[in-house]
Amino acid sequence: MMERKYVLAINPGSTSTKVAVYQGKEKVILKKIEHSASDLEKFDKITDQYEYRLKLIMDWLEEVGIKTSSLVAVVGRGGLLRPMPGGTYLVTEKMIKDLKAGVQGEHASNLGGMLAKGIADKEGIKAYIVDPVAVDEFDDIARISGMPEIPRRSLLHALNIKAVSYRAAEELGEELKNLNLIVAHLGGGISVAPVKKGKIVDVNNANEMGPFSPERTGGLPVGDLIKMCYSGKYTYKEIKNKLRGKGGLVGYLGTNDAKEVTLMVKNGDKKAKLIFDAMAYQIGKEIGAMATVLEGKVDRIILTGGLAYSDLLTDYIKRMVEFIAPVIVYPGEDEMEALNGGVLRVLSGKEKEKIYENEVRIDD
Secondary structure (H helix, E strand, O other): OOOOOEEEEEEEOOOEEEEEEEEOOEEEEEEEEEOOHHHHOOOOOHHHHHHHHHHHHHHHHHHHOOOHHHEEEEEEEOOOOOOEOOOEEEOOHHHHHHHHHOOOOOOOOHHHHHHHHHHHHHHOOEEEEEOOOOEOOOOHHHHOOOOOOOOOOOOOOHHHHHHHHHHHHHHHOOOHHHOEEEEEEEOOOEEEEEEEOOEEOOOOOOOOOOOOOOOEOOOOOHHHHHHHHOOOOOOHHHHHHHHEOOOHHHHHHOOOOHHHHHHHHHOOOHHHHHHHHHHHHHHHHHHHHHHHHOOOOOOEEEEEEHHHHOHHHHHHHHHHHOOOOOEEEEEEOOHHHHHHHHHHHHHOOOOOOEEHHHHOOOOO
């Protein structure tokens, strides 16, 4: 009988499915399976792509000589499930039902748990998801917005924020439950979160609030936005595109590429410098605001995500916030590694697996 030693990680995106095999912390092999528009347009709903993507994964495993009988567990990217605490979750039938229904919307990540369970069930092993976008650990006070009809919601880059929090704790030789961190995920969208004893107790909604980013506006002067909406000059779709896709660096400089903007700054472009500095300024200001949530008791500030590769950006932020706590920079994000890490914490006994229906309210 073959030894079970590998974890298979699956991360479905809109036009690709990333798959990776791990032995412990070591990445054995990684593949990005591309999906053409012509292949995907055959399906009415994203979850209808399940059989198509499953076959491609199984074909890839056969091609690289990894047998499913050698897998100890399978983990998929968490989808738009009901609001839930962070953690590593066993994929159950109730979860599959909600993923198929798209309880908080349709997204390719909804396929993650489905694909993981489809492969795991063949071998009688467990399937998991880890820290999905729907992670909600807010204190109730953080939900109050100022308008009863619109509560503040927890939507954030939870997978990477949790992963770098665990990484920092390990490097500091501490348990995450003993630390207070502020994590700024700096990517196409920006999430700045206070992580209090392991829980994400607040965050700016990266689509609508907080700092502007390469292609999103972040928070705006509401009165002026209302005037724009009712000016008759823009449709709903045009306003939505301005907020997400054509905002931020794109709106000011015509590009969402931080490397391109950095080059503009180094070549003496004063406008590019002002805008790039302003993005860093807003990130620093948001970190300062989140420090108040932790009442100033901050052990470390972590800068992560693709933008954290820019010394121009991180140096500016550091100057603003180093008086609060030492700053750690973890550039980029490795979602596959984060998925595997969640499973390893359960397999090693450092963390208990969670059951979806025990953590959220299921309306039968």
